[in-house]
Amino acid sequence: MVDWNKIFDNFGIKKVSKTDKTKSAYLPNEKQRLAIEAAGILPANERPAPSFEVTVLFDATTSTVSSSYYYSERSPSAERNPEPRMGHGIISSWLAQGDKVLIGNIGSQLFAAKLNFSLPPSSIVVSEEIIKCANREVIFDRAKTATGKPAKRFIERAEFIRSPFIVAAVLIRSDGKCEMPGCARQLFSRDDDSPYLEVHHVVPLSEDGDDTFINAAALCPHCHREVHYGKNRYLLRDRLRVHIETLEA
Ligand SMILES: [Zn+2]
Ligand SMILES: [Zn+2]
The missing domain is CATH 1.10.30 (DNA Binding (I), subunit A)
Known part of the structure; x- marks a missing residue:
C-alpha cells in the first residue's frame, strides 16, 4: 500500500462527478483544497481566472496539465460561501467522469494523479517516480529540511552462500x-x-x-x-x- 502521507505535504482523493464534467468545473474536496492552497494558489475572483500548471503523475500521455482555481458564481439565494472550483484543461480534457483523482502538494508544486490504474505497490517506488517529476527547488528544499535518523525497515531476503x-x-x-x-x-x-x-x-x-x-x-x-x-x-x-x-x- 502506498502511504501518500509520506510523499505529499497535503493530499486529497475525489472521484470526478457528472456535474464536475458537464460544467467543466471540478469541485475539489476539503483536503484537495488544502493541498492547492498550501501550494500558494488561492481562489481567484477575477474572470478569466489565472492559469497554472499541475504536474501529472503516472500518465504516459502527459506530464503537465493546465488548471485554474476560482470562486464559483454565488447564486443570490445562497447563504454559504461559494466553493472554489478547478477549471481549464484538467477538467475539460484530462479528467473523465468517474476518474478517481489525487491532488497533492509538495511545497509549492501541485501534483495530480488518476488512481484508476494499479500503481506500483510500494511507497518507495512511487516516491521515486514522483521525485523524477519534482522541481529542483522542491527536491533541494526537502533534502535540506530533512532531519534526524532515517526510519528503519526490516527486509527479509535470501542470500547465496558463496564459496x-x-x-x-x-x-x-x-x-x-x-x-x-x-x-x-x-x-x-x-x-x-x-x-x-x-x-x-x-x-x-x-x-x-x-x-x-x-x-x-x-x-x-x-x-x-x-x-x-x-x-x-x-x-x-x-x-x-x-x-x-x-x-x-
Ligand atoms: Zn557483481
Ligand atoms: Zn576495472
Whole structure:
C-alpha cells in the first residue's frame, strides 16, 4: 500500500462527478483544497481566472496539465460561501467522469494523479517516480529540511552462500588487477596492502548463474558497478565472459 502521507505535504482523493464534467468545473474536496492552497494558489475572483500548471503523475500521455482555481458564481439565494472550483484543461480534457483523482502538494508544486490504474505497490517506488517529476527547488528544499535518523525497515531476503575458495582463487588469478579487458584503473589498498578488488559473477547468481571459478571475475569497483548498472552492461558482461573463458581454456 502506498502511504501518500509520506510523499505529499497535503493530499486529497475525489472521484470526478457528472456535474464536475458537464460544467467543466471540478469541485475539489476539503483536503484537495488544502493541498492547492498550501501550494500558494488561492481562489481567484477575477474572470478569466489565472492559469497554472499541475504536474501529472503516472500518465504516459502527459506530464503537465493546465488548471485554474476560482470562486464559483454565488447564486443570490445562497447563504454559504461559494466553493472554489478547478477549471481549464484538467477538467475539460484530462479528467473523465468517474476518474478517481489525487491532488497533492509538495511545497509549492501541485501534483495530480488518476488512481484508476494499479500503481506500483510500494511507497518507495512511487516516491521515486514522483521525485523524477519534482522541481529542483522542491527536491533541494526537502533534502535540506530533512532531519534526524532515517526510519528503519526490516527486509527479509535470501542470500547465496558463496564459496570462499572461489573468491580466494579468483583473487589469486587476477594477480591484483581488474579482470575486465582493457581496464587499467589504479586500485586503492586494503589495510593489509592488498589491492581492493571485488569478486563478481559473470552470469549473476540471481539469473541462475553458477558459483564456479569460470563464472567469477575480480573487478575494480568502477567496472563492477558498470557491469551491473551501466548502459553497456550486456556488452561488458560478454567481453568479460569471453576473457575469463580464454584464461581458463
Ligand atoms: Zn557483481
Ligand atoms: Zn576495472
